Amino acid sequence: MPYTNRNLAHALRADRGLMHPGTLLQGDTMRDRLIVGLDVPTLKDAEKAVRELEGTVSFYKIGYQLAFAGGLDFARELVSGGTKVFLDMKLLDIDNTVAKGVENIVKMGVTMLTLHAYPKAMKAAVEAARGSELCLLAVTVLTSMDEQDIIDAGYEYDPHTLVLRRSEQALHAGMGGIVCSAEEAEAVRRIVGPDMAVVTPGIRPSGSDHGDQKRVVSPAQAIRNGSSHLVVGRPIVAAPDRRAAAEAILAEMLSA
C-alpha cells in the first residue's frame, strides 16, 4: 500500500515520540544545506580541507575512507567544535548488531547516520536511537547504480521504483530521512512529506566530471526538486580551490 499522505510522517513521529533534528530547521540557510564529503585518504588531508573551507562549510560527511584512517575521532573533534557531522556508515547487519552500533554512534553526537533501507535494520536502528537527536537516513539506491546494476544485484525493480518502495518503508519504520538521487527527490518528497530530510549525493555542477556517479543532478535542480541537503564530494574536495568551488555551488543552490 503506498503511503502518500503528506501528514503521515508527522503522525508516525508523534506516535513514536521521535525527533528528527537533521531535517531543516527554521532559520537554516543554504549553507546549512550543503554537506561536504570528506573523502580524503588521511586525517591531515581532512584537517586541511576543513581549514580551507572554514566559514564557508559547516556540515561534513565522513565515510569509509576517512573513518578507517582516524575519521571517527576526527568526527568527535568536529562535533565538539560545533560542526555538524554526517556519518556515512551505510550500516546493514542483524538487528542486534545494528542496534548496538547505533547506541554507540548516538554517544558521538553526530547529526546524521546512514543505513541501508532494509525494514528490519531500520526498525532496530530507530528503536536504538529513540529519544536521541540523531537523524537516521535510509540509503535507498546508490546514485552510482543504474537499471542494469540493480538487475545484476538481483532485484526486479528499476531504480526509481525501488527508491520509492524503500522510501515508503523508511517512512513507516520512523526514519528521519532518505538518501536518493536528486532525480528522485520530487517523487520521494511526495511520499515522505515536508518534514523528513531528503539528502541527495550525485551532485554535479554543470560541465563537471561525473566520475562513477550515474544519476546526477545540478545543485540548483536538486534544490528545486525538494532536496533538504546536498552531499558534494569530489567537485569540492578535488578542486584546485576548494573554497571557490564550494562558494560556486552555494551560489548555484541560491539561484534555485
Ligand code: C5P
Ligand atoms: O564525490 P561525490 O560528490 O560523488 O561524493 C558523493 C558522496 O556521497 C560519496 O561519499 C558517496 O559515498 C556518497 N553517497 C553516494 N550515493 C549514495 C549515498 C552516499 O554517492 N546513495
